[in-house]
Amino acid sequence: MKRPVHDLTHPGWVIAGAVAILCLVGLACIYATESAGDGWASHTTKQMIFLVGSVLVSVIVLSTGYLRVSRYAYALFIAALILLVPLAVAKALHFEFGGLIPCRRGSYRWIRLPGFQLQPSEFVKVAYILALAWYLRYRRNYRTFAGMLVPFVLSIVPLALIVTEPDLGTVILMLPVPFVMLFVAGAKKRHLLLVVAAGFVCAPLLWTKIEGYQRMRIVGLVLQSESLRSRVIADPESYRFLCTQRQASTWPKESGLQLLRSKAALGSGGLLGQGWGHGTYVRYNFLPDRHNDMVFALVGHQWGLAGCLLVLACYAVIVVAGVEIASETAEPFGRLLAVGVVALISAQAIINVGMTVGLMPITGMTLPFVSYGGSSLLANFLAIGLLISVSQHRPFLLAKKPFEYGAAEDE
């Protein structure tokens, strides 16, 4: 059931349409925050320039074809990793390289270029998917436990570098993506379960290693409950494992402020929202990071539940179309690449929306295509470009469809 490229129901067009809607929603939100002020709409302008650039890049990827790009998978991966190294050095030395690597809120995530700040970790995500898909495409050894080692190393190197920045959001994102890719590629369930189990075992260890503010973001999920907070304040001894009495009482003013305000922004939007450019949280900057990480709250504030559902529907469309591309592609690398991109986009969307509505800890995670930010936009457009490219190049294969292991082999 191959559709011609000019057919608008072709998954490539469907995805492009959804992405276009998301980008427009994002631009509308960014513009709304700036139209309230009297300054020049610099973010909107920049975002538009990023958008044009990103579309160009994805068109280049499309015309090049993912297979030709894939030859450089490892090279791209290593290039992205090399970009991470100076960040780790800057963090270790607390040195900003003369402002080249600015320190913001204690983290070193950006490389300053003229007119643009590059966030290498965004590109690592895409390069990582390419590399992992390239590694997994003809192998079967990841179906043994020892064979999981290389994918593990592929994951652990960027993770280790990104964790030092620190950028917990990207780290969290790097967990589901390879997991989904391995799972779909046919890794054995018990191996994957073992990894999950190992993760659970390591969690308490990680709990003590992460920084206090990061811990408070996780604890914040339960501290949303006012009754729990008052219980902690009344009986701090019993809840020492959670947080201190002081942390509980100042939570609404300090570490919980962003979450409470994002919920208030969303909730006060109601069904249909306050309207474009209207509402407290649009006119006043009460919500930190409202134009990038917290942009979903602005969507809900201005367009209510309806706007939120539209955004979620766009992601659902991308996911379903992406899965369709994966299942219709016989070429193994393309298949894995499509699954990886779907996993990347969906995981970002779920984590970002989840943290905005208070279901997940707040981390520095953008909402793909909607949030302000050039690196994120460019990286996601690269990913989408690769995905659409997969749907266009379907080399005929004689071999059986890859990754179709029988139940017998599963033993």
Add this chain to the structure above:
Amino acid sequence: MFETRLKVVLGVLAIALVVIVGRLVELQVVDAEHYRRRAEAVLLLEPKALPFVRGRILDRFGKLLASDEPSWDVCVDYHTLAPGPQNQDVSPELRDEIDDMWSDIVRFSGLTRAELDERVQGIVDRVQRIRAAVKQRRGFDDRVREETMGHAVLTDLDDQEQVAARLVLGHYPWVSIEDSTQRVYHDATSLGHVLGRMGLVDADTVRDDPRADDPLARYLPDETTGLTGVEKAAESILRGRRGLRRLNREGEVVEEIAPQAGRDVELTLRYDLQDRLYALLDRELRSRPQSSGGAIVVLDIATREVLALVSYPAYDPNRFQEDYSALLSDTRRLPLRFRAVANHYAPGSIVKPLTCLAGLATGRIGLHETILCTGYLYPDRPDMRPRCWLIHGTDQRKAHGDVDVVTGLEGSCNVFVARVGERVGGNDLTNFFDMFGLGEFSGTGLPEETRGINPTPDWLARRNIAVTPGRVRNFSIGQDQVEITPVQAANMVAVYASGVYKPVTLIRGLRDENPEWILPARPEHWQAIHEGLYRVVNSPSGTAYKYARWQEAGYVLCGKTGSATTNPWPVSYRIPYVDADGREDTAVVLAGSHGQAVKEFLHQHPDAAFDPKRVEVFERWPTGPPPEGGRHAHAWFVAYLQKVDAAGNPLWNRVPRVAFAVLVEFGGSGGRTSGPIARQVAHILVDALGPELDPDWPPATESVG
């Protein structure tokens, strides 16, 4: 298998989608109203306190003595004041700018950098104490609101100064020029001590604040409160309640509570009288360099309202801040002492009428019973005191001879009164002291007021002092432990005049009840006392005849002299010490008491080691013997104005209207020094009060019927 696993992934994503949509429905549909209110609440700005106007202080005729006048404060944000962790991160440029601001403030205010730093440290200390108090209350440490507010660094700027301050300091974003009020005292030097002064609340006041539960009434750390005098005594009346104004970010007033001004306080004082009496004392004491100070208290006998409460020397309360160190270092004149109510002195002979009345009332001396005064208590023991004040050397011819109550008072006979006191006994005598208000607060309500000392047997026993007949004799003539404040002396003479004890009133509306009692004595006893007091001034052999005889406008002065012998006061102390390098040295510090000397020394030599027990008086005032010889003495004169008929005879059945006490420290003889002053007081009273002095005033309206 690939397809199956893809479906599993899709399924997981679908579940995630359902959970998220469910949460969105909860936030945006179920709890939408709650969050809508929250979104509006975010718009509210911190409420701003609206200052109240403190009540005015008026004299009995409404003359304005103290009031709040508009002024401005220069406030600096706490973040800029406090060297907290939040200031560690500021850029060098910002730090330079903050330093520039301090230099500008120093230049603008004329304060030194050290003074300014001390003031800032005071603010920081206060705020941290509040934080500690909040921590204690809540159980954990947290930032308090005071740490986000601006605090007044310069206060009481007038209109011109505030404009200048805006020009010099207005461009610093953390500086604000805030509306405020300034306490202004109007021509009130003569009332300096009485009115008292305002100052910043201290931590104790904040902790014990009776209105702590009312957020608009409780003390803020930057607030001023009455620290002394009427300002403190009437704090609860004078203090108002702050208002509150809450705006939202759109500039709309969301909530407004108007401030409530404090109520005015009316004193019973007559400003004109007070001012003239202060000028009188000023004039008189300037010509008596030995006298360190003095006091005059005038009471309305019927109501016991204080008409004048003069303490000399005083100070201009408007200039207290500027003059403080000069006032403090004047250890000879001690201008900060509120002599009229706070200092207690041996009363000397002014208690003799009291002792005589006690003798008469208890029947221990007959109305006409005489005692022989040979000049000595025991003719064969001329060394034994008290002896009669007439005696100098061993010349017995000048003694009083046979003396009764009237002549005993007239000549202020020590021997007679001591014998009466001896007969009355310590118990009954101090009981009578108590009935005349000695050893108790006189009732002005002023925080400075002291009780004086009534040496009751209990009081003496607590201090391991034996009650001997000699000591009782001394008490009966107002010496030894008994001590009395000028306001108590005035009230005592008011009891002499009226036979009734009442506490005095200075501040109207401060006290609900006024206990009063009639002294247990018969009219003929009082008649003897009144005659004695008449003859002190008006009989040629009276002790004040030469100095205080006065008759004017139908009144005659009656009273009693008192020369209370006393030792010179310490004015400086010698302190041997070892300095930080181990060298021994001796310092002399100006101080009026041992405690003050130690404090002052520690201030000057913080690193020195010394033994408090070796601190000794270096110098006393007055230096040298009194010019008239004998011992140093405080000069008392207590008196009232008795109405006389056209022939100049006292109308005994008319209770006088006013009583007063005059005290001159180290004045020597009460008659010679305070007598002439009392005469001038009497003249001023006639002039100032006019018909109000008449016992029959106001004239009774004739009823026709």
